[in-house]
Amino acid sequence: MHHSHFSVDTILSNLNIDSLNEMQQASLEATAKHDNVIILSATGSGKTLAFLLPVLRSLKHEDKKTAAMIVVPSRELALQIEQVFKSMGTGFKSSCCYGGHKREIEENNLVQPPAVLIGTPGRIADHLRRGNITADSIHTLVLDEFDKSLELGFLEEISFIVQSLPSINKRILTSATAAVEIPAFIGAAEADELNFLPEGGVTTPALAIQSIHSPEKDKIDTLFKLICYLGNRSSIIFCNHREAVERTSQLLADKGILNTFYHGAMEQRDREIALARFRNGTVNFLVTTDLAARGLDIPNIRYIIHYHLPSTPEIFTHRNGRTARMDASGTAILILNDEEKLPAYITAPIEKIKLPEDLTVPEKPKWTTLFIGAGKKDKVNKVDIVGFLTNKGELKKEDLGLIEVKDFFSFAAVRKVKASHTLQMIKEQRMKNKKIRIDVAR
Incomplete structure (x- = not known):
C-alpha cells in the first residue's frame, strides 16, 4: 500500500x-x-x-x-x-x-x-x-x-x-x-x-465560563448573534429586571428567535406554561430574572447567558447552578459591553468567544405544547393523557414528548406537524367522560 x-x-x-x-x-x-x-x-x-x-x-x-x-x-x-x-x-x-x-x-x-x-x-x-x-x-x-x-x-x-x-x-x-x-x-x-489520565482520575470542572464582547452599550444585537452561533440548544438568558426580561424576549422574537419569558409579576398559570414549554423543547430559550435561578427543576440546560451581569458572586453561582448538574456539562457566558469589566470574583481563565462572520438563525423546535384543562385534582394522570392523545388524537408514541400533570391542568408536548390534526380529532371527544378544554399553550 x-x-x-x-x-x-x-x-x-x-x-x-x-x-x-x-x-x-x-x-x-x-x-x-x-x-x-x-x-x-x-x-x-x-x-x-x-x-x-x-x-x-x-x-x-x-x-x-x-x-x-x-x-x-x-x-x-x-x-x-x-x-x-x-x-x-x-x-x-x-x-x-x-x-x-x-x-x-x-x-x-x-x-x-x-x-x-x-x-x-x-x-x-x-x-x-x-x-x-x-x-x-x-x-x-x-x-x-x-x-x-x-x-x-x-x-x-x-x-x-x-x-x-x-x-x-x-x-x-x-x-x-x-x-x-x-x-x-x-x-x-x-x-x-x-x-494518560492523571493519578486518581481527572476532575474536570463541568462548568466552563466564557465571555463575549458587545460593541454597543445595548447588548441585544450581540445576544442575537450569540444565539445564532450557539444554535438551538437549551439556554437561559438572565436579565436583572422584569422590564428588561419582557423587552429582551420581544426583541429576540422580532429577530426570529422563538423564546419565552418568566418573572415574578406573571400569573402562576402563565409561569407554569412558560416553564413547561421550555422544559419540553417547544422553545429552547428562556429569558428570565433571578427568580429562575432558584430551585427551578429544568434538566439539561446547555448555556447560561448573563445578559446583565449578576450583582453578587452568590447570584452568579445560583444562576450557573441551573446547568452542569449531575455530570452534564454546561457553559456560562457573560456579555460585556465597553463599560463593563469581568467581575473580580471570576478568577479562572476565561475563553473569549469570537463570532464567525456567517451566522444563521437556529432551526425552530419540532415540538408544540398542548394545554389540557384538567389535572391531578380531576383524577387525570399521564396514562390517561397518553391514551387519549394516541387513541382519539391519532398520535404515534414518537409524536408525543414530555407530559406534565399539575393540580388543575396539564401540558403535553406534541410534534408540531401533527398538532392541528390532533386538535381537530379531539375537538368533540371526552376524557374520563368530561369535556376538557385542550388548546395550544401560548
Missing part, C-alpha cells in the same frame, strides 16, 4: 512544536499496530495531534474521496481541530460541518470530497442522510471527546453514523474519563487502551 510520505518533523515545525509528547508518540505506535485505539487523556493535553498524525498516515493523495471522519461533541472543538489540521500543511483538504452553520456552504464544500471530514454528530448524520458524504470510502473514524458526546445525548446520531460507514477499519476514540462504557455498535471491542 502506498501511503503519503509525511514527515513528522516537517509537521511539527509547521506547528512550531519541538517534539511529540509521550502520549502523541504512544498513539503513533499503537495506531500502527492496532485497528482500534482508545486514548484516555485530560482535555488540553495535545490529543488532537495524537489522532491527526495517525489519520494523516492513512491518507493517500490519489484517493479522491473522503477517507477519514472525526466526530466531536461541539462546534468549538470541530473548528479547533480543523485549524490544527490546516496548520499542519499536509496538502490534504479538510472540511467542517456543524449545526448553526449554513448547510448550503457545507454542501458546496462536500462536492469535492475532503480527505478529512470533521463535524458534530447531528450535522454529520444529516449530511449522511442527504447523501452528501462519500460514506463507503471512509476507512478511519475518530470519536473525539467521546465521553462528552455521550453526555450530551448524541448516542443515537453516533450509532446512525457508524451504521452508515461500511468500510471502517480503524477507530480512534478519545475520552477524558475512564469510566465511559464504549457501546458495542462502535465495534471497538479489542481496542488498545492508552491511559
